[in-house]
Amino acid sequence: MSPERFARINQMLDNRQPDLTLCLDQVHKTNNIAAVIRSADAVGVHQIHAVWPDIEMRVSGNTASGSQQWVKTIKHYHIDEAAAGFKAEGMQIIATNFSDEAVDFRDIDYTRPTAIILGHEKDGVSPEAIALADKQVIIPMVGMVQSLNVSVAAGLLLFEAERQRRAAGLYGSRKLDEAYCQTLLFEQGHPIYAKACRRKGIPYPHLDDQGQIVADKDWWDRMRAPVPETT
Template identity: 70%
Template structure:
């Protein structure tokens, strides 16, 4: 792993916001899913939640143009399961929609643990998600159309959250646990060795301050050992 890549991955990990997320309530078009995941990565979102009753909707290896290796997608069969998990993590649930109590999206405090729920391209957020939300928000519009593309609306919300959190000094402070960070650094800095570790059931070794493998002789000996399936 080059020093530049090691520094870049560490910078990414330092800016991840584990208490900020999005929940896709049956968003199903590949171009929208790709845009949503890419934007989530761009603002430092650590993981997203997706309600996809049909397994055929699940994100494929190239749907998000590589963003899926940095942003974990948790999949659910229904919105109740997703919201139970999210609320169990202490996050406020924020949904979009023209409900009577909806407020301008810029009025809420997103420095609090927050999950944005984005709805189906045609039907919007489900009634279940709307009923369980802590807040309903709207994006002011003065043109003839009444709604934005879901990925565009989500980008506005995520960047508003990022703006508030930047102002509050919430970026640049590592909040993820060491084990996860080590896994991300090793798998994305040494992918060939990571694949070999998984194949041989070896633990990932430590990395030094430059991102280079700092393993003992026994680990290297096991790494060099040829298994019957590799002959």
């Protein structure tokens, strides 16, 4: 791994916000999902959630521009499952919804642990998700239309959250588990060795503070040994 790539990945890890996430409530267009993931990566979201009854989801690689390898998508069959996880992590649940109860999206305190629910391209956030939300928000508009594309809405909310969090000094200090960081650094910095480890059932090695592999002779011997043929 080059020093430049090692430094870039570490910088990304130092700015990840594990207590800020999105939940896509039956959003089904692949280009929208990919665009949301791209915005999530841009503001340091560690992982997003997606609710879809048949659990089958595909991401448009061109639209995501590779962001899907940095932002994990957790899939759920039902919104109750996702919401229970958010509540267990102490997150406030914010749902986008055009209603009398909704407040301006900029009036929310996003420095708190937060999960933002965005809805289906046609029907919006489901009634079940709205019932589980702590607050509802709208994006004020002065034109003839009342809603934005879901990926555009996601971008606006995320960058407002990023603005508030940066002002509060929440970026720049690592909050992710070190074991996770080591795994990501190895897989993205040494992809050929990582693939060989998975194929041969070899544990990932530790990386030093320069991103280089730290392993004993036994590990290297196992790495160099041919994969046993199966019959």
